[in-house]
Amino acid sequence: MDVDLRKLRYFVAVAEQLHFGRAAERLHIAQPVLSRQIRALEEELKAQLFVRDKRRTELTAAGEQLLADARPLLAAAEALRRRVGRAARGRDTFTVGFMPGLIVTTAVRALAQRHPELTVEVVRTTWDDQVEVIRDGRVDVGYVRLPVDQRGLRLRPLLTEPRVAVLPTEHRLAGKEVISIADLAEDHLLQPPDAVPEWRDLATELREGRRVPEPAFHSVEEKLEHVAAGQGVVVLPLSVASFYTRPDLTHATVRDIADNQVCLAWDSARRSPLIREFVAIAEG
Structure with a gap:
């Protein structure tokens, strides 16, 4: 059986949105068309991919597996298209x-x-x-x-390079060249906790269940703006912190976390x- 890449793209859109209406908007197609394509894919694969009711859409086990496999397959197809396109244009x-x-x-x-x-x-x-x-x-x-x-x-x-804690200049640890990760246990980390597992295992806000999810940052500059505003701290590789030096921020080497x-x-x-x-x- 040949897998239709277009249907796979439709499937991934629904799987990521878990909502047929929003997925249809993202794909710029009508929702009934999207629903028919997903049903056709399920028939081809002989597997139910979604469970739907009036309140929500969820992936089945088969859907979870297809999502894991579909993303790299679509990425490989896009890479192929790009390389062939460059070759065709003589670039x-x-x-x-x-x-x-x-x-x-x-x-x-x-x-x-x-x-x-x-x-x-x-x-x-x-x-x-x-x-x-x-x-x-x-x-x-x-x-x-x-x-x-x-x-x-x-x-x-x-x-490899050491990682440093980036802090606002008025932070209690500002001015220290080297600190321990335990020194940051009371601070809010503006990163997913798994990015700094040493902090995750000590963090007071996690232990007390009062952590607020970090915003969706799209650049280092956005993270540093939030640090400068006193909204939390970040842990970065030394070269990154050094490259983005600014007068309202400082950094200290964290001696007991893994290098990058x-x-x-x-x-x-x-x-x-x-x-x-x-x-x-x-x-x-």
């Missing part, structure tokens, strides 16, 4: 993704010098999309900060000589 390009705080100029310049006919581009990524841009073909390789979902990727460790690991990552299914060459350059 010989190589794109490198990089996270904030990382400088990739030396490796990028070295590859460009070796291949004058090649256009080498760079794309700044975020915690939310550093892996997504590899899977969907927007970048050929990416400098990523762990942890990431490593499924379908190859990773090559490059370096930086790796080079690429799609494990690709066999590109340019990827191998760039990895060798970056490691050197």
Whole structure:
């Protein structure tokens, strides 16, 4: 049986929204059309994907499995489309993704010098999309900060660096060069607790059940604005905190948490000589 990628996209939209109406709006199609397509997909797969009633829509076990498998499949299809499109337009390009705080100029310049006919581009990524841009073909390789979902990727460790707590200048710990994670137990962390498990295991607001979910930040700059406003603290790699230095913020090394690991990552299914060459350059 051939799986229809369009139906898979429709399915993922409903699975992410858990609402047929909102999914139809996102896809710019009529809701009855979307419902028919999902029913057709269920018939093709011989599995019920959703349980619906008047109040809610939920994924079945089969739906959960399909969602886990469909996302990387759609990303791979999009990556294929991008690469074929570039080839058809005669654009010989190589794109490198990089996270904030990382400088990739030396490796990028070295590859460009070796291949004058090649256009080498760079794309700044975020915690939310550093892996997504590899899977969907927007970048050929990416400098990523762990942890990431490593499924379908190859990773090559490059370096580690300490992490620091970024604080407003009026914070009680401001001025200290080194602190313990226990010193932040009373503070509100403007990150998911799992991002700093050492803090999660000590945090007073978690123990007392009064944690307010952190806002959905889209950049380092947004996080730092909230820190400067006194709404909480963040833990960042040292290079990131140093790059975004500003007069109303300070930072202190946290001595008893794990360092941040930086790796080079690429799609494990690709066999590109340019990827191998760039990895060798970056490691050197």
